[in-house]
Amino acid sequence: MTLLHVFPSFGYGGQQSRLAALVRALGSEFRHYVLSLDEDVSARALFDDDAPAEFNTYQMKKSHGLSVTNVLTFRKLISNTNPDVLCTYNWGSIEAVVANRAGARKPHIHFEDGFGPDEISGKRNARRAVARRFALRNSTVVTPSQNLFSIARTDWRLKPDQVLHIRNGVDIERLQVRQESDQMGVTVGSLGALRPEKNYARLIKAFVKADHVKRARLRIAGDGPERSALAKLIGTDPRVSLLGATADPANVYAQFDIFALSSDTEQAPLSLMEAMAAGLPVVATNVGDIAEMVAEENRPYITRVGDNEAFVEALMHLLQNPSARAEIGAANRRHAREEFSLDKMIEAHRDLYLKKANGNA
Incomplete structure (x- = not known):
């Protein structure tokens, strides 16, 4: 056929x-x-x-x-x-x-x-x-x-x-849980096309505010028309990197401690499902089905679009609380296994x- x-x-x-x-x-x-x-x-x-x-x-x-x-x-x-x-x-x-x-x-x-x-x-x-x-x-x-x-x-x-x-x-078994964080600091990550509606500028600005002790890292995997503008926004900040497109998302999620989505519009993002299957806690804007997709324990970290301060606060809380990251990540993986x-x-x-x-x- x-x-x-x-x-x-x-x-x-x-x-x-x-x-x-x-x-x-x-x-x-x-x-x-x-x-x-x-x-x-x-x-x-x-x-x-x-x-x-x-x-x-x-x-x-x-x-x-x-x-x-x-x-x-x-x-x-x-x-x-x-x-x-x-x-x-x-x-x-x-x-x-x-x-x-x-x-x-x-x-x-x-x-x-x-x-x-x-x-x-x-x-x-x-x-x-x-x-x-x-x-x-x-x-x-x-x-x-x-x-x-x-x-x-x-x-x-x-x-x-x-x-x-x-x-x-998603293939739950291909997406393995990260065993321990890098001793150099917590890694916030995202994966998706670098398009305007993804609003990665929001994520970069929020990360800079949330990481006030300057020990964390932000990694964004993907490519698209916004790459040059985002690179200009990042400037020389060594904490923030654009990884480019990847054909191996499982390996990318394995490098993250927190997954973040800062989009102005989404529906049921596959990247969110993959991140949950990889046992990651999520900070995201409340668009599409996202609030219903994450585990109940993760819902306080889904913030209203436009409330950038709430997004910063949610990200800051997870950066500073390894026990919350572990608990929410485990709940997300269980939920992904049941639902996706x-x-x-x-x-x-x-x-x-x-x-x-x-x-x-």
């Missing part, structure tokens, strides 16, 4: 990591064609060398509205690939959805994992909501968070049987792919 996956970008991110896990688990049962709509296919490093997947790029024509050139190109690409199922990801792939509706009408699944800086909570783009409502009306839409599930049902007015909530899952099953995620996707291809979904 052939699946065509259309991504706005195939740089490192949660969607790309999830697909790599699915491809690895599904094996030769499916063949995957991955199309990146920019020149970035760096996340192919997450895939095994013998994975049944091919990667290509198409540089989309930029426009303020629907590009006829893009739509016609996507129609040809879909026709040439002839997939059993077309899978599209986030708003950036919406022209491929339109092309499919106007052409081959292949069975279609749209995966919506979150919003960019122009569609953060409370500022969602009404024009895009209407466009999604039209483009996705005959599609199955999958969301990893309850928050997005509600948005798809209400803002986009999709029918109840169109929208599925499939929670992300990789096997359930894989079976849900396999079942959906098969049903969709056979006209039963």
Whole structure:
């Protein structure tokens, strides 16, 4: 069975990591064609060398509205690939959805994992909501968070049987708990794409305030358009480092004592699940499903977006309390084992792919 996956970008991110896990688990049962709509296919490093997947790029024509050139190109690409199922990801792939509706009408699944800086909570783009409502009306839409599930049902007015909530899952056993902290100090860490909505500047500023004794370290793994601005903000501070993108997140989490998310918008971040599975306490902004995802013991450290002082206080408390870090980290790992099953995620996707291809979904 052939699946065509259309991504706005195939740089490192949660969607790309999830697909790599699915491809690895599904094996030769499916063949995957991955199309990146920019020149970035760096996340192919997450895939095994013998994975049944091919990667290509198409540089989309930029426009303020629907590009006829893009739509016609996507129609040809879909026709040439002839997939059993077309899978599209986030708003950036919406022209491929339109092309499919106007052409081959292949069975279609749209995966919506979150919003960019122009569609953060409370500022969602009404024009895009209407466009999604039209483009996705005959599609199955999958969301990893309850928050997005509600948005798809209400803002986009999709029918109840169109929208599925499939929670992300992680390989708990691959994510090992750090045995002891480095004697040189506590390490705060984060992992994700360096994009504006992640607001890593908030994290860097909060860390500098929280580490008033100047013994801790901040490590941010990932790459993206904000890298140069963040490097300028860090300056010569030796405590703060940008690690770059990684194909081995398990090794990165093993270097952290505290995991931090400072985003303006999230839904159900895979990085949070991985950090919890690695036994890390979390400081994060209260966006998407984050407050419901962490263990109950961790919830006091989830702070309101915009309350930067509360974020600093939460981070400071964990920096200064090793017993709290250990207790909360252990609770998060137990919770991750109970709630974020990789096997359930894989079976849900396999079942959906098969049903969709056979006209039963």
